[in-house]
Amino acid sequence: MILKAWRKGFATLLSAALLSQQGLFISEACAQTVSGQQAGAQSGSNVGAAGAAVVPTVQLGNIAVNPAMPLAGTNALPTLTNVQPAAPQVINSPKAAAVLAPSAIPAAQVSKPAALKATPLSAPKAAPKSSEKTFVPPVGPSGAVANAPDAENPFSGASPDLSQGQQTAERFKLKTPEQAAQAFDSNESDEPDIGWDQVPPVPSEAPDSIKDPKASLDIAPGAKFTASPKNWASEIIYSVILDRFGRSKDHQTWGDQKLPTTRHGGNIRGLIDRLDYLQGMGVTTLLINPLYMSPPAAYHNYWPIHFMAVDPNLGTMADFQELVKKAHGRGMRIVLDVVFNHTGPILEYEGGWKWSQNPKEIKRWRYPVGPVELRSKEHYHRRGSIDNWNDPDQMRNGDFPGGLNQLATERKETQDVLLHISKWWMKQTDVDGFRLDTYPHVAPDFWNRFFQETRDYAKKLGKDNFLVMGEIYNGDPRALAPEVGNGRLDAAYNYPAHFWDNDALHGRAPTSVLEASLNGIRAVMGHALNRLVRFLDNHDKPRFLGQHDPIGIARVALAYTLFSIGIPYVYYGTEQAFRQFSKNDYGMDAYREDMFPEGKFRNPATQGDDFNAQNPMYKHLAALAEVRKTHPALSLGEQYVRWSDPNGPGLYAFSRIHDGEEVLVVMNTAGEARSAQMWVDGKLTPGGAELVDALGSGYAAKAAAQEGGGSKVGVQIPGHGVLVLVRKK
Template identity: 45%
Template sequence: MKRLLALLVSAALVSPSAAQVKTVVPVVEVAPVGVSGAAAAGASLSKPALAPTLSAPTLTAPSLTPTLTLPSPASGRGIQTAAVQVLAQPAVPSAINAAKAATPQDGAKAAVPDVGPAVQVDAQSKPADAERAAKEVSRTEPAPVAKAVRQTQGRLGKLQPPAGTPERLADISLVPTPGKEYFRSPADWRDEVMYSLMLDRFARSPEGRPLGDPKNGTSRHGGDIKGLTAKLDYLKDMGVTTLIMSPVTMGVPEAYHGYAPTHLLAVDPHLGTMEDYKNLVSEAHKRGLKVVLDLVLNHTGPVFEYKEGSQWRGMDGEAKEIGPWEQELYPLEMKDPKHFTRRGVIDDWANRDQSQYGDFPPNYRHWATENPETQGLLIQVASWWLKEADVDGVRLDAIRHMNPGFVKRFSREIKAYAGSLGKKNFLVLGENSTGVDGEVAKDLELGTDSGYNYPEYRRQSFALHGKAPTRQLEDSFRSAHDALGGALGRIVRFIDNHDTYRFLRQGEPEGLLKAAFAFLLFSAGFPLVYYGAEQAFRQIEGRLTPEGGDRPADPQNREDMFAEGEFKSESSKGDKFDASSPTYKLLQKLAETRKDLAPLRRGAQYVRWSDPWGAGVYAFSRIHEGQEVLVVINTAAEAREAEMFVDGGITPVGSALTDALDGAYGVESHAGAEGGSKVTVRVPAHGARVLVRRAK
């Protein structure tokens, strides 16, 4: 969902001396629940500990009460942290069918940190000086979300629901289909490689038809569900294991992106039918692919107008009467003013009340997610999609604008219902485009299983493009760790998505992607690849400062992937389902390496090296069950070399390590002048090494 935030990219922290750089070995562990960092990494570890050992909650069946545990600190200069448990109480699935009174805590407003005004960075600027931290976040209008409606509203008319589609919640049942065997959840979501796409832009079947000007980035271009189904092998062969596509629910014709729903129980006819969607999920499951449903439960499309204008009314200004219903709204039980906040359109995104209760401009109406009855109906909608389509998870769009009690209740009840269908590790992914790590942590405390690493994404841009010291990557990792602890291992990581600039900018060398993709796939968390990245799609935008309201990422970052598409850039021309392209092959190799080496999926993570002076080497180890894998990337345009510590207990002096990406390259660990075991690694320009100890 569109949150076009103007943000300051994280500053480079300058080390006082080069000598310190060679001896400092930051340690951040991401280990399974109930297992200490030392036990997870191996019995004998020899590495300086500058940060606490942390246990990360893993998403494993069958528990419905995940526990977030922060154990006692590691030795050395660790920060003392008391054990904390956050429990999500299971709910009886039948509770979904009735409105349930919320507790006072559930109904409380979200505590949003006061982050102050945004700080803009000039298009061609370099990061700010040290001490300037990127802790501000702009709460600007997500304008491009509503742009299509603002530009074309009223031209395309109303969309009639497909025949046979349920119109009322009373018409549906949550009783499992007799004899149906539901697809089991993955044992651990950390094993997944995710791929996100815009259905209207990804692949078009012979039945797909554009609506409006196909050269216009805000029109419908005809991509559809059948088109995606035909490309599942292309994705599987690349190493993708989980799909997250734009919403399939029926919405206003102008909103090609799917984020303006009007019928919560129907598939948008422009994308296909419910049978098409069920078949897509079934075909994905046959290939071992999981499907996460993107569900918009924060707001609807422009379904009604206000009789006395749509201006913000304040918390005491709830509109008693609304005007005519501009679009039909289904299910019909929700076509009642009490299910909407009715306080008008947001005009100040920094205002907490407006952010949680206001309508998105110009006329996206906000559900009253603080209302227990509304909560129950929305949960019933989500449960029906799970039962009908057999999806493996739900992406909750725009949760920062929802009542936190609803997010908590939704997470608890949808996972309980999924469990009753045999999906013991159902994923609830919360989308919050905040620039503050602490807000992501708060979302997890509400019971969501994962969130997006937006704060890290914004801090890392300059460094990954080779325009800032790689120390920024370390600092960003530490900042995220301070807020999230071990939960950092279950955050969705990305370098671009449908709301941000594409990673590769116009004029940049394609080689930048090797280091960036290695960083993405081998860091702790769930890696997410945005469609077209595997074909080196570029953003026609030179600046590295994250997107802002005045310079949005879309629609230029939502090109047509299919050959007959007419909304193309130079990098996306032609048929882009090329399984022989260098970037596709690169991602395929990285995904294969991640699959083969368990530490890259489940291991604790230790920063081994970062450069305080400029582009160059960034290195970290992943350790799991006594195996260490050393990942070394180079963001510079020329080859670089660095000497760094490895784990002396797992990789003792004299160990031979081979690059899993280039079997011809290897190194041998040696004794460091300060003691311990070290390696010297040389990395090609914009390259990556994945060093694994060879068995003797």
């Protein structure tokens, strides 16, 4: 009885994951937890609410770091991969923060960086030499595919990182909604009812097979496609979840609209209706969640049951083609999220879902997956759900919890089908790039083919800089370095900076942390630093603004995101100052509120018209975007830190230099006014040069020549203020 009760309780947690989240990594979180005592956590300040153990603070050079946040209701795995600065402290050492020790990630992924040469954090900056000729390579094609795996071991390339248990536990918090328990109790199968009886018919427009004439990859004579941007570093990405963003009059819903796990009716046409709003804030690229036909409970559409059908809940292929065409007509780009690691929960196994050393027989197909080629059992590992994330065999062959069946992406036959599907979406939709979901969990041999074949096909469509952007959820830059550039990923999420910078941007840590972050990641990534996507939050991370945070920190953080080196990314709702729910009963769904005014799943703190173009944050983002567009140095230039504070929140200043222009960005993370005298480039900003604020505040300053060479600029800035100083013309 005890064993039965335990099994039911554990399965209920998995059911909750299926209902409330993407459900990809929750067993990893369970399997890699250790006790608070094992993790080294003591009672007192290092233990969060409800006994949540916190990974012990680790010293990196002179910066103390800890995991991104305590893990409510579970214990933390001691790891160094998910790091960010600790609470504010006085830093007396003049040494800059060191790069993470090589032992932080598996040896196969470590590429030893050059010695870190950083400006001392607690000493005045030296007069900089002119950097006028510094060249930053564009974000685009970068040569031949590297890191090909061994023929006998298709997983010998970028193997999945097994040290992410603590990060994953934080990412997928364990919640048990009542509906999950009820769903489990009411079904004989191992998985909850997620609305199979309400799955609509496959649209007639969708190919049933990759051999169907409708799935042809032949390009018709005279067919027109949109050329790629020259440099993705000049773009500003805006990410939406269609079900939660805009809703047209002909929308479709499923379930209680007040619950976070149901379909709320947002659709493609609702996004089309808001293109004026989007263009008005200055964003240039729309990142859209997958369109695959999925079960009703998969409002996010990351659980494909037909890879070549647009989910009828979102609209039609014609709707999406119209969206792309109208966006292109405005000079905007579309990047589509794609999934190659898994399907939705389509298989039920003989003997249940538990892990097995040998492939299981299929008891039944819950849904006839499409295209028809994927209805062969050989395309799936069929080993059951992962229950030990330290076991490489399970990591490579197991299903993700919640019944997300893992595709055998190491098999050539499976690769052939998936690659055909990806090219078909490119031809059919004219999109400008792909976001690759769960990148580390797909066989590297598949990615090697994908990079080469996708880019070759894109060139046939006239797209010579088709964006390939990967999700690598890891706080160590050396997990990213082998995969970014060199013919592999064009871009990847900058999770190292996200974890490292968060406290400093909230005013809870010294701004010298931002300098250490820049220097540490640059030491590993080199010029590929400008390929990293810089973000404050996303659909997997909590909203940057907490319930009681001052709005000023968001103004500063947005400027930091748009003006720092890398590709800026804005998550929907940021421009309306969306705040995180005060209670965390909703897991990751709490980060995915309804944007449309009639939505019922909304934070009380952000009620009202969420498409308000008069909102101060909307106007602020629009102003930042316009300045970034006007001054290419803010997107294309190298970055040099001019000031950072080692003693707490306050000033952080840096120059971006490109094509003979220096732009000085000064921001204040403190709530009180600050002033400083800081070095600038003596050649580009010589003594006597007049500087004005490009944001239009009316602020002006004059560079002063210094004895011995070089120039300095004196600045005064209010609490949570931002200045963008450029030479007066």
